[in-house]
Structures are given as C-alpha cells and as structure tokens.
Amino acid sequence: MTQTADKAETFTLTDNRTGKQVTLPVMKGSTGPDVIDIRKLYAETGCFTYDPGFTSTGSCESQITYIDGDEGVLLHRGYAIDDLAEHATFPEVCYLLLNNHLPNAAEKEEFESILRRHSMVHEQLTRFYSGFRRDAHPMAVLCGVVGALSAFYHDSTDIEDPVQRKIAAHRLIAKIPTIAAMAYKYSVGQPFMYPRNDLSYAENFLYMTFGTPCEPFKVNPVLSKAMDKIFILHADHEQNASTSTVRLAGSSGANPFACIAAGIASLWGPAHGGANEAVLKMLEEIGSVDRIPEIVRRAKDKNDNFRLMGFGHRVYKNYDPRAQVMRKTCHEVLSELGIKDEPLLDIAMELEKIALSDEYFIEKKLYPNVDFYSGIILKAMGFPTSMFTVLFAVARTVGWISQWKEMIEDPVQKIGRPRQLYTGETKRSFVPLAERG
Numbered sequence: 133m134t135q136t137a138d139k140a141e142t143f144t145l146t147d148n149r150t151g152k153q154v155t156l157p158v159m160k161g162s163t164g165p166d167v168i169d170i171r172k173l174y175a176e177t178g179c180f181t182y183d184p185g186f187t188s189t190g191s192c193e194s195q196i197t198y199i200d201g202d203e204g205v206l207l208h209r210g211y212a213i214d215d216l217a218e219h220a221t222f223p224e225v226c227y228l229l230l231n232n233h234l235p236n237a238a239e240k241e242e243f244e245s246i247l248r249r250h251s252m253v254h255e256q257l258t259r260f261y262s263g264f265r266r267d268a269h270p271m272a273v274l275c276g277v278v279g280a281l282s283a284f285y286h287d288s289t290d291i292e293d294p295v296q297r298k299i300a301a302h303r304l305i306a307k308i309p310t311i312a313a314m315a316y317k318y319s320v321g322q323p324f325m326y327p328r329n330d331l332s333y334a335e336n337f338l339y340m341t342f343g344t345p346c347e348p349f350k351v352n353p354v355l356s357k358a359m360d361k362i363f364i365l366h367a368d369h370e371q372n373a374s375t376s377t378v379r380l381a382g383s384s385g386a387n388p389f390a391c392i393a394a395g396i397a398s399l400w401g402p403a404h405g406g407a408n409e410a411v412l413k414m415l416e417e418i419g420s421v422d423r424i425p426e427i428v429r430r431a432k433d434k435n436d437n438f439r440l441m442g443f444g445h446r447v448y449k450n451y452d453p454r455a456q457v458m459r460k461t462c463h464e465v466l467s468e469l470g471i472k473d474e475p476l477l478d479i480a481m482e483l484e485k486i487a488l489s490d491e492y493f494i495e496k497k498l499y500p501n502v503d504f505y506s507g508i509i510l511k512a513m514g515f516p517t518s519m520f521t522v523l524f525a526v527a528r529t530v531g532w533i534s535q536w537k538e539m540i541e542d543p544v545q546k547i548g549r550p551r552q553l554y555t556g557e558t559k560r561s562f563v564p565l566a567e568r569g
C-alpha cells in the first residue's frame with residue numbers, strides 16, 4: 133500500500149542538547165501532506181513525540197477517505213462527497229467504502245440483497261432493550277445492544293478470515309438501522325417493527341422507526357431520499373475520534389461488534405457526533421434572532437466555556453462540504469413538508485451569517501460543520517433530538533467497519549500503544565501507615 137519513501141526525501145532533526153542528528157524518511161501519499169516516518173525516533177534519540185489530540189500525527193495509512201481541510205474537500209475512494217450525495221445511494225456508498233469501486237448493476241443488486249437478508253436481528257437480542265429504563269438515552273441503548281451483538285457473533289467471527297470479516301461488515305451495516313429503530317420504539321413504548329425486504333435501506337429505516345402494526349405506513353419518497361443523503365454525508369470521515377477509537381480497539385484483535393460499540397461511545401460526545409443534538413438544544417435555547425449577538429459574544433469569551441455548537445472543526449478550516457449539502461437538503465425537506473417558517477432555521481441562518489462575518493470566527497477559521505443543519509432536518513422529519521446522534525451512528529457504522537477492515541488487513545498494523553510525557557512523582561520509599569502525617 134505504501135508509496136516507497138524517496139531516498140532523497142528525508143527529514144533531519146538536530147538535538148541541540150547533544151548536536152546529534154537523526155535522519156528520518158519522508159513518506160509520500162497519492163495526495164495530501166507528506167508524513168515523517170518517526171518509527172525509529174525513540175530508538176535513535178531516546179525521545180517520544182508529544183501531540184495531545186493528535187493534531188499533527190498520522191496514525192495509519194489509509195485509502196478510504198481524503199479530506200483537504202483548507203479547500204473544504206471530502207473524497208470517498210476519490211469521489212467527491214457532493215457527487216456521491218447527488219448521484220449515489222447510501223448502499224452504493226457503503227459498497228464503495230468497502231470495495232474501493234462503485235458497484236455495477238449486478239454488484240449493487242447483490243449487495244442490497246445481502247443487506248436485506250441480514251437486516252433482522254436475533255430474536256433474543258430484543259430482550260436487551262427491556263433492561264434499560266424507558267427514558268434511557270437512545271445512544272446508551274445503541275451502545276449496549278451493539279456491544280451485546282458481540283455475544284451473538286463471537287465464536288463465529290474469525291477476524292483473520294477475510295470472508296468472515298466481510299460477513300461481519302455486512303451484518304453490522306444491515307442490522308444497525310434495525311437496532312437504532314428499535315431503540316426509538318422502545319423509548320416511545322411502541323412495538324418493534326421488523327424490517328421489510330421490499331424497501332430500500334433508508335425507506336426501511338423510516339418504516340421501522342415511524343411505522344406501526346396498526347396500519348399500513350407509506351414512506352414519503354422525499355424524506356427517504358433526504359434520509360439516504362444524510363446517511364451518505366455521515367458515512368466516513370478519515371481518522372476522526374470515533375474511527376480512531378474503533379481502530380485502536382480493533383488493533384488488539386477485539387471482536388469487531390464490540391469495537392463498533394466503542395466507536396458509538398466516542399461518537400456520543402458533544403464535541404463529536406453529539407454536536408447535532410447540542411446544536412438543536414442551542415438553537416432552542418437562543419429562541420430568537422435578537423439573542424444571537426449575546427450568544428456570539430459568549431462563544432468568543434475566553435472565560436466562558438460556551439462554544440457555538442455546529443461550528444469549527446479539527447480539520448476543516450473552510451466550510452465543511454457536508455454542511456453545504458445539508459443546508460440545501462434542509463430547505464428541500466422543509467418546503468416538501470410545507471414548513472414555511474421554521475424559527476430554528478431562521479436563527480441558524482442568521483447565526484451563520486453573523487458568525488461568518490465576525491473577526492473571531494474568521495481568524496480562527498470556524499465554519500459551520502456537518503452538525504449545524506442536520507438537526508433542523510431531523511426534527512422536521514419527526515425524530516426526537518435524542519435520536520440525532522443515533523442516526524449519525526447508523527451512517528458512520530460503514531465508515532467504522534471499513535476502516536477496521538483496512539486496519540486488520542494492513543501488513544504493518546500492530547496493537548496501538550501510545551507513550552507519554554510523565555510529570556508525576558519519581559521513585560520514592562513506601563511510608564508505613566504509622567508514619568503518615
């Protein structure tokens with residue numbers, strides 16, 4: 133996979149304390165920044181690197197997703213996110229992420245049939261839900277139930293076998309919408325709906341979420357198309373926090389279903405996937421465009437830990453391309469639903485306008501990210517705020533499992549084990565109890 137380091141392309145570091153120099157190879161990718169291969173740094177210098185949050189650290193080589201944060205570009209296996217959102221379906225994007233090419237008609241049909249055949253969950257899995265309080269956050273339920281899946285597929289999942297890795301990937305992609313819809317049904321006290329094999333992936337999810345056994349449920353095609361597009365926009369995103377969590381968990385050879393549960397846990401955080409829920413709460417708390425100046429002031433105040441949710445990104449220092457598509461979809465869904473004046477959208481658009489012209493946000497390159505508009509669409513589609521991050525997890529499962537599969541198949545992969553800068557107590561003698569002050 134790796135482009136061989138060009139011998140002339142090296143990086144020499146000088147230790148000014150000793151004058152010792154170390155020369156390190158520079159590795160070049162197909163695009164994007166070169167990397168300095170520091171694998172021999174500690175052996176040659178006795179020093180670790182220090183990069184909390186991994187702002188400048190490449191953890192792996194990957195061929196799945198490329199982000200150019202300065203240009204606001206997002207490619208999945210070379211295809212631009214705008215093209216995929218416009219012309220592909222989510223199952224096609226799943227196939228692309230897993231197989232590095234868009235499926236032809238036969239491959240697409242077979243893949244969709246596999247997903248349909250794996251969409252039901254073991255009937256015993258339904259019992260896990262009743263162990264949760266009715267008001268449990270659906271992300272807590274999702275994390276627990278997906279973790280429980282590892283108990284159903286542990287002995288039958290030899291991760292060294294490529295066929296079993298592919299089956300595990302298909303099971304996760306196929307079952308996550310069913311499990312997510314069941315989490316919603318449990319929270320509202322309605323019966324679980326079984327998946328239907330005559331519906332598309334997005335249609336099935338909306339059917340299992342909003343349908344009931346009491347009457348036929350017709351999925352609104354505009355909403356299922358919007359759902360499919362929202363899934364595409366959230367499918368994968370390079371080595372973000374939850375994907376890195378899945379990779380690190382998987383690097384020990386752990387059960388892939390348990391690794392995805394770890395990814396769900398990480399995504400839940402408000403700084404990550406939990407931001408879509410936090411954005412809507414923030415917009416509701418703002419309540420009116422008149423309060424926006426006060427909110428923007430708070431976001432800029434160093435002494436106030438309030439942050440403008442849905443703004444800023446570790447990599448994008450330009451408009452998140454997903455946010456552009458999401459904003460367009462937001463207008464489409466609201467007009468399809470005949471929602472003329474959505475105050476939250478008015479607040480969001482005014483907030484965006486003010487923030488983007490404010491020196492603080494311009495200087496810090498803080499732009500709306502994927503989470504800024506998604507909540508408004510999801511609320512209009514009938515999802516409760518607590519389900520927003522669940523939907524993110526449904527979509528991101530394909531990214532997590534594709535990255536997990538790539539990690540397992542990477543010949544240089546080894547168990548992840550970062551080091552540290554230790555600033556604690558150095559060795560000291562034990563103090564018997566009688567002598568402790």
Ligand code: SDX
Nearest residue numbers: 369372403404405407431439440441442443444445446496
């Ligand atoms: C996702 O990594 C991914 O790819 C994630 C994701 C994916 O698809 O997987 O894209 C999904 O998680 C999107 C991000 C959703 N999170 C939010 O919207 C929460 C609000 N945003 C921030 O918490 C923040 O912007 C982060 C967490 C997204 C990024 O933070 P960084 O890269 O660690 O940047 P930082 O915290 O160092 O901020 C740099 C500066 C700081 O000011 P200074 O210390 O330099 O003076 O910008 C400020 C921050 O205070 N800042 C903000 C801000 N975000 C950063 N100030 C106000 N409001 C904000 N939203």
